Amino acid sequence: MVFQFIIYLAYLFGALTFVWALRMLSSPETARRGNIVGAIGMGVAILAAMVAPMNGASNNYIWIIAALVVGGWIGIVASYRVKMTAMPQMVAVFNGLGGACAVLLAASEIINANSFNYTPNFAQTTNILFTLLVGGVTFTGSMLAYAKLEELLKDNKFVLPKHAIFNLVLLVVILAMGIYILVVGLDNSMLMAVAFAVLSLLYGISFVVPIGGADMPVVIALLNAFSGISAMAAGIIYDNRIMIVGGILVGASGVILAMLMCQAMNRSLLNVLVGGFGGGGSSAKAAGDQVVREISLNESAIQLFYSQSVVFVPGYGLAVAQAQKVCKEVDDILTANGVDVKYAIHPVAGRMPGHMNVLLAEADVPYPKLLDLDDANAALANADIAVIIGANDVVNPAAEDDPGSPIYGMPVLKVWDAKHVIVLKRSMRSGYAGIENPLFFHKKTRMLFGDAKDTLTKLTSELKTL
Amino acid sequence: MEFIQFFNENIVLIYLLIFAAILGFEVISKVPTVLHTPLMSGSNAISGVVIIGAILLLRTARSDDYLTLSLGFIGVVLGMINAAGGFAVTNRMLEMFKKKK
Numbered sequence: 001m002v003f004q005f006i007i008y009l010a011y012l013f014g015a016l017t018f019v020w021a022l023r024m025l026s027s028p029e030t031a032r033r034g035n036i037v038g039a040i041g042m043g044v045a046i047l048a049a050m051v052a053p054m055n056g057a058s059n060n061y062i063w064i065i066a067a068l069v070v071g072g073w074i075g076i077v078a079s080y081r082v083k084m085t086a087m088p089q090m091v092a093v094f095n096g097l098g099g100a101c102a103v104l105l106a107a108s109e110i111i112n113a114n115s116f117n118y119t120p121n122f123a124q125t126t127n128i129l130f131t132l133l134v135g136g137v138t139f140t141g142s143m144l145a146y147a148k149l150e151e152l153l154k155d156n157k158f159v160l161p162k163h164a165i166f167n168l169v170l171l172v173v174i175l176a177m178g179i180y181i182l183v184v185g186l187d188n189s190m191l192m193a194v195a196f197a198v199l200s201l202l203y204g205i206s207f208v209v210p211i212g213g214a215d216m217p218v219v220i221a222l223l224n225a226f227s228g229i230s231a232m233a234a235g236i237i238y239d240n241r242i243m244i245v246g247g248i249l250v251g252a253s254g255v256i257l258a259m260l261m262c263q264a265m266n267r268s269l270l271n272v273l274v275g276g277f278g279g280g281g282s283s284a285k286a287a288g289d290q291v292v293r294e295i296s297l298n299e300s301a302i303q304l305f306y307s308q309s310v311v312f313v314p315g316y317g318l319a320v321a322q323a324q325k326v327c328k329e330v331d332d333i334l335t336a337n338g339v340d341v342k343y344a345i346h347p348v349a350g351r352m353p354g355h356m357n358v359l360l361a362e363a364d365v366p367y368p369k370l371l372d373l374d375d376a377n378a379a380l381a382n383a384d385i386a387v388i389i390g391a392n393d394v395v396n397p398a399a400e401d402d403p404g405s406p407i408y409g410m411p412v413l414k415v416w417d418a419k420h421v422i423v424l425k426r427s428m429r430s431g432y433a434g435i436e437n438p439l440f441f442h443k444k445t446r447m448l449f450g451d452a453k454d455t456l457t458k459l460t461s462e463l464k465t466l
Numbered sequence: 467m468e469f470i471q472f473f474n475e476n477i478v479l480i481y482l483l484i485f486a487a488i489l490g491f492e493v494i495s496k497v498p499t500v501l502h503t504p505l506m507s508g509s510n511a512i513s514g515v516v517i518i519g520a521i522l523l524l525r526t527a528r529s530d531d532y533l534t535l536s537l538g539f540i541g542v543v544l545g546m547i548n549a550a551g552g553f554a555v556t557n558r559m560l561e562m563f564k565k566k567k
């Protein structure tokens with residue numbers, strides 16, 4: 001009895017560390033310790049689950065320990081090998097595996113109900129099916145998100161006409177099958193349960209297919225919430241409090257995070273999920289007669305070198321080209337020459353909110369140089385030059401002055417307030433939102449075409465000759 | 467009817483779900499953008515708590531029930547990748563912020 005008491009205490013401790021970890025992760029000073037606190041809590045919970053008294057359990061410790069070692073090794077090696085730019089994909093994969101774990105738990109419940117002839121009651125069956133559905137969607141959805149972010153798959157490749165309606169129909173079919181299983185009883189509807197699982201997995205794919213580009217972070221946050229919810233549902237199967245509490249904490253915080261991300265883009269969650277973006281902009285003005293003005297490397301170097309203040313606006317292009325370190329080199333040369341260099345970080349710059357901060361931190365850019373939206377706009381108003389490195393939609397003036405634009409109302413970085421604007425860009429292609437950017441035709445704007453890393457490297461050598 | 471019965475029998479569970487959800491909303495609703503990615507990654511690691519279920523499944527499986535043993539084994543491996551990898555990757559991200567303060 002005392003032993004059971006200790007186990008309960010350990011679970012309680014674990015659950016509290018999760019809350020504590022999330023709390024600490026929300027503040028820059030304590031974030032790192034918060035993560036460690038969470039890891040300790042997880043360790044304690046795993047230990048407690050291993051030694052908790054269970055009547056007649058055969059324990060199979062060899063299996064458990066082997067699995068812990070294999071999983072821990074894979075996880076840690078993978079997380080230390082991944083490049084910082086590929087971080088979002090990694091999170092998606094880890095997240096998907098958690099969902100897959102929940103699917104396996106639900107599947108084993110169903111198999112056991114079948115082979116040992118025990119009949120789960122109504123509530124248990126509902127919960128098993130729920131775990132299967134949410135876990136399945138988390139698994140396949142995350143894997144597809146991974147494939148998209150890794151660029152193994154082109155965005156929108158498998159989008160059906162009226163995809164939103166297809167998804168809705170699929171969901172209704174899945175729910176109808178669930179109701180059938182509930183009515184007939186799980187032990188009498190094995191085939192139907194298998195079909196339910198398959199369609200749940202399919203739904204995960206279909207759910208993520210129409211969503212692409214800048215919306216991916218929102219989906220990952222949402223799938224993260226789903227993995228939490230599936231952990232919670234699995235916790236109800238095992239009547240395990242720490243799974244329930246941990247799962248629902250992640251579920252709630254994931255939903256909040258997805259909503260915060262949508263807010264930064266001034267869009268609703270529903271809008272993102274239906275995937276009605278791109279190709280739009282009925283009022284996007286024809287750009288035919290507008291002039292694009294180019295600038296040479298040499299000229300940009302001179303302008304930057306003799307300016308007083310420069311604001312870099314890094315975007316997705318910088319992340320893709322892995323140009324953060326070269327960017328820092330340019331920064332160093334300019335700073336040494338007395339130029340005041342700052343970075344304007346849009347909330348959704350990069351592949352995930354905060355991703356750009358991580359990348360620039362990796363390149364040793366001092367934290368106080370990174371400005372968030374409001375500070376950045378204040379700095380831009382006084383800046384001599386704004387250098388845009390692979391950002392597009394987050395610096396689109398149409399968000400301010402074109403009510404017909406699909407991104408109208410989204411808070412943007414007002415780079416056009418600076419005296420001059422230099423845009424580093426691979427080509428004149430439009431951004432992820434697929435809309436024209438009038439900034440490129442602005443009278444203050446000069447374009448510097450080429451791969452971001454390549455251009456910045458050349459710019460460094462130009463600057464060194466000055 | 468089934469629902470009402472379920473509700474009555476599990477009222478403590480329902481309290482737990484509601485309070486934990488509110489806590490989850492409240493605890494992170496004021497988070498700076500900089501920390502969105504590490505926070506997502508950290509909470510992803512916490513969702514690896516599903517591993518507890520897989521451990522319990524393995525412990526209760528009969529020693530000759532190789533199907534369940536295999537399912538549980540894969541479950542623990544996947545859960546562990548999620549938890550260990552999740553915490554490790556978050557730590558790596560946050561380490562970068564720490565260096566320069």
